[in-house]
Amino acid sequence: MARSSSRHPSRRYTNALATPHVVMPERIATSEHSNLAMAGADVTGYGDLAHMGRVVRKTLEAAEGPTYTYAYVPHIDAVSHQHGTESPQYDEMVATVLGHVERELIGRLDANVAENTLLVATADHGHLNTDPETNVDLNTIAGLHDHLQRRPHGEPIPAVGCGRNLQFxxxxxxxxxxxxxxxxxxDVLTFDREEYTSRGLFGDRTPSAHFEAHAPDLVAVHRDKFVWYDDGELNQVGSHGSLSLDEMLCPFAVCRLSDLQ
Known part of the structure; x- marks a missing residue:
């Protein structure tokens, strides 16, 4: 959510952007990844979704100038992995998240603040629904390990990536x-180094020396199943990370918050 100054009737802001704010679950707010990825931002952890909505509203109302507030809500992704996107649990979670946003940012946010706040709703990926009963355990493919590079002690290097983007x-x-x-x-598509490089599957920039040293020799993506080792993840329904439209297409909506009040 971006807060601008162009139409605020009672405050005079400078053009400088204030410190950005991040609102994310308490359990990851101080993790090593968050400390690196959110460096320079003012990070606030929240306990539940009701708390998240209040923190976002109060953060917007307390802003002294143009700023940016990012709220991370992993709950929909989590329920999608467990139950899929066509389940009652998924519908209930979406309704719960939107309900808290509606109550705090539409029902309670100061009208002047809402007039100067752009709401952006999006996701970092979609989800493909798979069937846990037919997801594939890589260890059941006879002869697979015979083709893999070995570690110093002789054990084969297992596939890396994820169950929708196998890298060997x-x-x-x-x-x-x-x-x-x-x-x-x-039922897979496979890409060797030349093929996935020419197609830009790992991005369109010149590969770094670090990437080249760790790049896979072969990438395999299944049409509609999750293919991995039987470590518990084969039981998940919603999956992502591959090339189907369901996984790649993301929702994206933008509006001025006051238009929703």
């Missing part, structure tokens, strides 16, 4: 045999 470090001369094995066992 492959023994020299084994890329095509592994591609053939995966294609025979699974």
């Amino acid at each position: 470090h492959v023994r020299e001369g084994h890329v095509e045999p592994l591609r053939d094995l995966l294609s025979a066992e699974l």
